[in-house]
Every structure is written in structure tokens, then in C-alpha cells.
Amino acid sequence: MIVNNEKDCILDIRNLHVWYRTYGGFAEVLDGVNLMVKKGEKVGLVGEAGCGKTTTMRSVLRILPENAVVPKGEILFHGQDILKMKSQEINKVRTQGISMIFQEPSAALNPVFTIGTQMFDVIRYSGSGKAKSKDEIKELAVKAIREVYIPDPERILKSYPGQLSGGMKQRVCIAMAIVTDRELLIADEPGTSLDVTIQDQVHRLLRGLVEKKGMSLIMITHSLGVAREMTDRIYVMYAGSIVETAETKVLFKDPMHPYTLGLLESVPRLTGGGMAEGIYGRIPNYLSPPQGCRFHPRCRLAAERCFEEKPPLMDVGEGHYVACFWVQGVI
Amino acid sequence: MNSITAAAEETILRVQNLKTYFPVGKSGGTPLFVKAVDGVNLTVKKGEIMGLVGESGSGKSTLAYTVMGIYSPTEGSIIFKGQDISVPSSRRSLSVKKDLQIVFQDPGSSLNPRQSVRQILELPLRVHRIVDRKNIEEKVVELLRMVELPPHYMYKSPVSMGGGERQMISIARALATNPQFVILDEPTSALDVSIQAKIINMLLKLQEKKELTYLFITHDLSLMRNIATRVTIMYLGKICETAPTEEFFRSPLHPYTRMLLSSIPVVSEEEEELKPKKVVSTGEIPSPVNVPPGCSFHLRCPERREVCMEVDPWMVEAEPGHFVRCHLYS
Numbered sequence: 001m002i003v004n005n006e007k008d009c010i011l012d013i014r015n016l017h018v019w020y021r022t023y024g025g026f027a028e029v030l031d032g033v034n035l036m037v038k039k040g041e042k043v044g045l046v047g048e049a050g051c052g053k054t055t056t057m058r059s060v061l062r063i064l065p066e067n068a069v070v071p072k073g074e075i076l077f078h079g080q081d082i083l084k085m086k087s088q089e090i091n092k093v094r095t096q097g098i099s100m101i102f103q104e105p106s107a108a109l110n111p112v113f114t115i116g117t118q119m120f121d122v123i124r125y126s127g128s129g130k131a132k133s134k135d136e137i138k139e140l141a142v143k144a145i146r147e148v149y150i151p152d153p154e155r156i157l158k159s160y161p162g163q164l165s166g167g168m169k170q171r172v173c174i175a176m177a178i179v180t181d182r183e184l185l186i187a188d189e190p191g192t193s194l195d196v197t198i199q200d201q202v203h204r205l206l207r208g209l210v211e212k213k214g215m216s217l218i219m220i221t222h223s224l225g226v227a228r229e230m231t232d233r234i235y236v237m238y239a240g241s242i243v244e245t246a247e248t249k250v251l252f253k254d255p256m257h258p259y260t261l262g263l264l265e266s267v268p269r270l271t272g273g274g275m276a277e278g279i280y281g282r283i284p285n286y287l288s289p290p291q292g293c294r295f296h297p298r299c300r301l302a303a304e305r306c307f308e309e310k311p312p313l314m315d316v317g318e319g320h321y322v323a324c325f326w327v328q329g330v331i
Numbered sequence: 332m333n334s335i336t337a338a339a340e341e342t343i344l345r346v347q348n349l350k351t352y353f354p355v356g357k358s359g360g361t362p363l364f365v366k367a368v369d370g371v372n373l374t375v376k377k378g379e380i381m382g383l384v385g386e387s388g389s390g391k392s393t394l395a396y397t398v399m400g401i402y403s404p405t406e407g408s409i410i411f412k413g414q415d416i417s418v419p420s421s422r423r424s425l426s427v428k429k430d431l432q433i434v435f436q437d438p439g440s441s442l443n444p445r446q447s448v449r450q451i452l453e454l455p456l457r458v459h460r461i462v463d464r465k466n467i468e469e470k471v472v473e474l475l476r477m478v479e480l481p482p483h484y485m486y487k488s489p490v491s492m493g494g495g496e497r498q499m500i501s502i503a504r505a506l507a508t509n510p511q512f513v514i515l516d517e518p519t520s521a522l523d524v525s526i527q528a529k530i531i532n533m534l535l536k537l538q539e540k541k542e543l544t545y546l547f548i549t550h551d552l553s554l555m556r557n558i559a560t561r562v563t564i565m566y567l568g569k570i571c572e573t574a575p576t577e578e579f580f581r582s583p584l585h586p587y588t589r590m591l592l593s594s595i596p597v598v599s600e601e602e603e604e605l606k607p608k609k610v611v612s613t614g615e616i617p618s619p620v621n622v623p624p625g626c627s628f629h630l631r632c633p634e635r636r637e638v639c640m641e642v643d644p645w646m647v648e649a650e651p652g653h654f655v656r657c658h659l660y661s
Contacts, residue, residue: 225596
């Protein structure tokens, strides 16, 4: 458990559990997520497909699908539990506190409205709720589009999403997310659907804007490389819980959890040297997840204790937390 | 291009001036085309892993599909084992089809969800008469063993399997006919890195054991560094650069290659040092309907000159075996 005694902590997720109701019973996807974001901090949430990264972030904005239930946990935004907020309060968080960029820009933008219409709506309903004049709204929109380095903002505002390229659309989504001041930006794999050269541009843009505006960032990604370039601190997630977290530099210098190690080994290196073996097995079935440490069926070091007991996230020094009995030396 | 033909004795596939255009309507009476593949020359030697790298819309998949006979070429020729196969798939001989196989990117859509794994693997065995009818089951089990899956998987449906396992089935299907040449069209790009590592290792093992030749299509240069013998870069339907892997990563020549390399997110300092410095990715890939005149990369090129806007560069051999299509070197 990460002890929170930081005053400048914006978001603090504590022991979050999220289950999905399905025909086969409850899919116990999140199994105690702990995550903390400080003011101005860029945090990476890294894990493979299906580990619950997006579920975690969706619960922060309370935009989970209808079959989701939250049996346990707290999400504190400036000390207030988002999960207990009334709809008026959560709307205030959504319009003034946190904004989100989604993975697929073409799905995030409505194809039958112009960029202008969609952007003006965002501006109209966000911020302090003060009434703004049409000119003010347009001025803000043009300014935001300039900030994401799109030339000719007037033309963009008149275009439909289908008339823009993928990279352009993602820039528009970023513009919408930063058009009014927010404290925290959640970016859900913003570059994944883009080509590598375009992805690089979008990531640089995002990092620059977040730093300029002093926002905090949560970057969801499956790529350790992206997390390394974008963030100050990384949370590694496996099957619904955080298995390791450390400052980005520390994590890459001294990774400890067997899953983090396996993941790092699996990444093909630009320096060559052949391919590693990968990690045996696959992500568990959430309808009947393994007892104890959820990684134990795939772990090379699994011992008896790992089969029965879930290891807690414990400090191993320098703000480096690992959830593994082996690393903690208590096997 | 002479030195390419010099190596012809061991060449298994030779693509010459291949063009695949798709009509997309008319503008003022003149028909418009997407020039997906526009004058590609490529040779693949027996036993090598040729990495074909490009971003989306570069034409790498179209090139593969044209070689497979899924599209007919607009112009140019495809020579496979000395035999001209630039004819529609229906006019290719069965033996060519047996020797030339493909693994598609998304096993979710390339495997029929209504068939069992057994049915999927049986079809190539029957069509190409690989084994007697009574030995088919045995052979299916052997194919599953080859991709390290247990025999009972033959009763499963692809829907009930994970992405990695499905891709193993696709690989088993492609190798069922004992081909000599396999095109791998981004076989791991839909998978997680830990699964990717497993599949790549298996592909490498099989390549060695069965003396296969791979044309490996991908957008992942780091992956190519680890497995390819030669790397070819495509941009907007044309090849920009091709070189043996070591040489390619030691001294990338084309400005586009350098931009690609500098854009890759990496996980260690050593890799960071390998990336070309001071190349910042700018601009976007133009639409293939409206390819810019001159060099198609000139709009994004940091080293653009006057000549690049007017004259399309040609392929030159900058170093032995290292070809680049850029005015900086001609």
C-alpha cells in the first residue's frame, strides 16, 4: 500500500476493485489498484492488452459500461471520493478537473458534426460555467488549434472529422482536451493507432503542452518505450493490480517484479542481439482468476506462498514499490 | 540495378518494376489511380529473411498481395523460382501455390470462426494432396505439435483461443503445404510483446529447420534489427532504401529512414544512442492518389533541395549491397 502523505497529490486511487457482470458470472477485472498522481507529474500506466488499464481510467471519470460494479475502493480527487459524488459534482470534475484523450480519434469525434461544432460545445460546457460569447468561444478554439500546431485553424473548424487524417484528428482531440484549463489529462494510448513518425509528433506535442500548462498527465500505454519517453513515474499493471511502480529512471535501471522483467526482455531492441523467449502463458480468465498472486501461473519464481496469498505493494526504497514475495524476501 | 541481377543464381523471388494501381474514379475525364505499388524492384534470396518496412499506406501489404496473386499487377513482372507468375492466381500452377504461402496480420479475420482448427488445417492438406486421406488426422496433430500446441486443439474453434494461439494456427496452416517461401504480413502487430516474442522465436526455429525464406512485412524496425538478414524501406509505393541489416542500422542513408529510426520509442540508453540525432519527424504521409511530384518524400524531408521537387530520384548503390533512392547520393 502506498502511503499518501503528499499535500500536492491530485488523484489518489486506493484499493480499487471493478467487476463486470457477465453471463458467466462476475469478471473480477480490477483487483485492488493503487495509484497516485501529484501536481505536474507525468505518470505512465503500462500493461498488456486486457490488464485493466482502461477500466481503471474509465472509473476515474465514472464512464464505465453499465454492467460494471465497484465493490471496493476509493478514488480521491483532491481528497473527495469520485465514486461517491453526486452527478452534479462528477460533472464538475469532468468539465473543470480532468479531461481524457482516447485511443481511436476517429471514434472519439462525431462524424456528422464539424470540428467547430464539437469544439464549441466542449468550450461552452467546460470551465467555470461562466457564459461566454460566441466570439470568445471561437477565439479559444482557434487558439487551442494553433497550440497543437495545425495550420489554418479556421478551415479545420469548418471541416468534418472524415476530412482529416488520423494524426490531425488526434491533434484535434488533444486541442479539445486542453482548450479550457484542466488539472489532469488522461491519455489512453493516444499514439497507438498512428504511424510511428506521426506517433512521435503527437507524443512530443502532448508532452510539451502538459509541461507548458503545468498539468498532470496519466499516460496509458502498452509500450514501455513510450512510457520511458513520456513519463516521470511508471505503474506496471498486470491482471487488475499494480505489480510495480517506481520513477521512470529507477524502473528501467532496476526493474524487479518478474512480470516487469519478462516484459522488458520481450521488447525487441534496436541494438539487436536476438529475441527473448517471451512470457509463458497468457493473461488469466477474469471469471475465475488465479488465487494468490495473479501472476503465479506464468511466473518462473512462483513458490507455495504465491499460490495462496496476494502479495501487497511494498516499498523497497527510493519510492520503488513492488508486489512480489520473492523481491520482498518473504517467500 | 546490375548488382541485384548478379546474385540471381540464389534468388528465389524477383519482382521487377512492379506496379499495382487501383482506379478510384475520374477527375475531369482523366481516370484517377491509387498508385499503391509504383515501380518496385525487389529480390529475395533463398533462405533469407527480408524485412519490408513501411508506414500505413506505403504499399507493403499491396506488394505482398500482388506477389500472392490476390491482386493482378498493372505492370511489371514477378519471377518465382525462375518462373513468371505475374498472372492472376487462377492461372498459377498448383505447385507454385504450394510453395508460396502467406500469414495474415489479424488471425481473428483470417481464420473461419465456424470451422474447427482441424477443418482449417485439413484444407491445404487435401488440396495439395500432402498426405493420404487416412493419415490426415496424424498430420494435423503433427502440425499442431510443430507450433507447440497440444493435439486436442484440433477440436477447438479459433474464437475460443487467444490471439497468440490463433496466430500459431495461421502459421501451421501456411506451413501445412511444406512451402519454400512464406510472406508474413505483420504477423505479430496485433499481439502483446510477450506473445510476440514467443511467436517470433517459433518462426525463427521453423525457418531454420525447414530452410524457409521469409518476406517479413512490418512497421517495427526494432523487430527487424533482431531477425532480418536484409531490410527494405517503402514509402508511398516505392522503395527508398535497402541494405543488409547490420549495415542498415549502422549507417542509414535515406532521410526518411533516419526519421523513422529517430521516432522509435526505445527502452534503454544504448538504443537511444543508436538513434539518428537531430532528425525531427514532421509532416504527414500524403494521399497516394495525389503523390507529390519529384521525390515523393520531399514535402517532409529535412534535406530537401531544388532538384527533389522536380525529379524523382533513382536507385543507386551507395555501398556494396546498400541501395538508396535519394538525390543526396546520386
